[in-house]
Amino acid sequence: MALPIHIVTGATQNIALSNSVRLYGSEATVLSTSEGPDGVTMVICEVDTSGLDKSEIAAAVETAKRESEKVVRSGFDVALDESVSHVLDVLGSIEKPLSQVGVKKSASEPLIEGLVSMGFDYIYSKELVSKALKTKPDAGLNDLLKLIDKMLPVESEDIIAQGGWVAMMGTPGVGKTTTISKIAALYCSYYNKSDVALVTIDTFRVGAVTQLEEFAGLLGIDFYVCSSPEQLLELTKTLSEKNLVILDTAGKSQKDTLLHNQLKEYLNGDIKNLLVMSAASQLDVLENTISEFDCFGINGLVLTKTDEAVKLGSALTAILKKGISVSYVTTGQQVPQDILRVAPGTLMDMACKLSGVGSIKSL
Known part of the structure; x- marks a missing residue:
């Protein structure tokens, strides 16, 4: 998640700390304090950083410092004789989370903390909590998680x-080739193998082409490599009787993009695009990936590597913000066992179990 780091100034340490309380609340943490000719500068994080990765905190602090030249001072500095006595009454120390100084927590703070602990983005957590409290002013974490579960988009029909024609798109390293193999094997376990074909237009990854070809041979299904619009047009005719054609396309290269767009023309737009993303990725990576592939039109997501993810909050944040439903999740390397069709409650249940919250079904 993106840590909310801020630079706060004051004529004295007490005034800078008072400014921090007023601006960012009692849950903020003082990360560092420095004195200069113009007064005291504090680096503040809006949330308690206990247990967070030190490198993540350090990176966020450096970013905040680089941006500090653009920040106008808060304007909360007041005369010393007007502020010090009040601040000293409220605050007992400097270098510790402000939540320890006796300022009363708001009703939203424990809910925000709960979502952040599950990996949700902090800023978006505040929005979700605000929405929940408007619906139910006395909402607890269980109520909030149930609300989020209802907000998660779910496909009513299985795309596969x-x-x-179903195109599988995704960046290198997210497990796209393995996912294609799982979906093909899963389909063959329910339908006739002769009704399924694999096609790749991603000829840049030779290893992936070889892997798919070998897997198609093991399954006994047709496999085609296509590198030109002419070949693609012939394939749409050749495979017109197939019930399912799974297309491997990274969608990143110019050639790949042109072929994919050409295919949409040949099929009169009758193609469904599934974007494959890793659940172990950070929020900004997930959001950037969705933005990069949005030009094709995304009909659904496949969330891979849930077995490698420490938390699912970042993935759920991206899904909620972008409004794209997850069709499948993969839970390991076994083919085809480790793939799961997503139903209402699936994602939140997994997120709860990973974070030690329990199960959405028991909330």
Whole structure:
């Protein structure tokens, strides 16, 4: 998640700390304090940083310091004789979380803390909590998680089971090739193998082409490598009787993009695009990936490597913000066992179990 780091100034340490309380609340943490000719400068994080990765904190602090030249001072500095006595009454120390100084917590703070502990983005957590409290002013964490579960978009129909051409897109390293193999094997376990074909237009990753070809041979299904619009047009005719054609396309290169767009023309737009993303990725990576592939039109997501993810909050944040439903999740390397069709409650249940919250079904 992106840590909310801020630079706060004051004529004295007490005034700078008072400014921090007023601006960022009692849950803030003082990360560092320095004195200069113009007064005291504090680096503040809006949340308690206990237990967070030190390198993540350090990176966020450096970013805040680089931006500090652009920040106008808060304007809360007041005369010393007007502020010191009040600040000393409220605050007992400097270098510790402000939540320890006796300032009363708001109703939203424990809920925000709960979401952040599950990996949700802090700023977006505040929005979710605000929405929950408007609906139910006395909402607890269980109520909040149930609300978020209802907000998560879910496909009413299985995209793969609908058949037709399904394009699998994704950046290198997210497990796209393995996911294609799992989906093909899963489909073959329910339908006739002769009704399924694998096609790749991503000829830049030779290893992936070889892996798919070998897997198609093991399954006994047709496999095609396509590198030109002419080949693609012939394939749409050759495979017109297939119930399911799974297309491997990274969608990143110019050639790959042109072929994919050409295919949409040949099929009169009758193609469904599934974007494959790793659940172990950071929020900004997930959001950037969705933005990069959005030009194709994304019909659903496949969330891979949930077995490698420490928390699912970042993935759920991206899903909620972008409004794209997850069709499948993968939970390991075994083919085809480690793939799961997403239903209502699936993602939140996994997120709760990973974070030690329990199960959404028991909330």
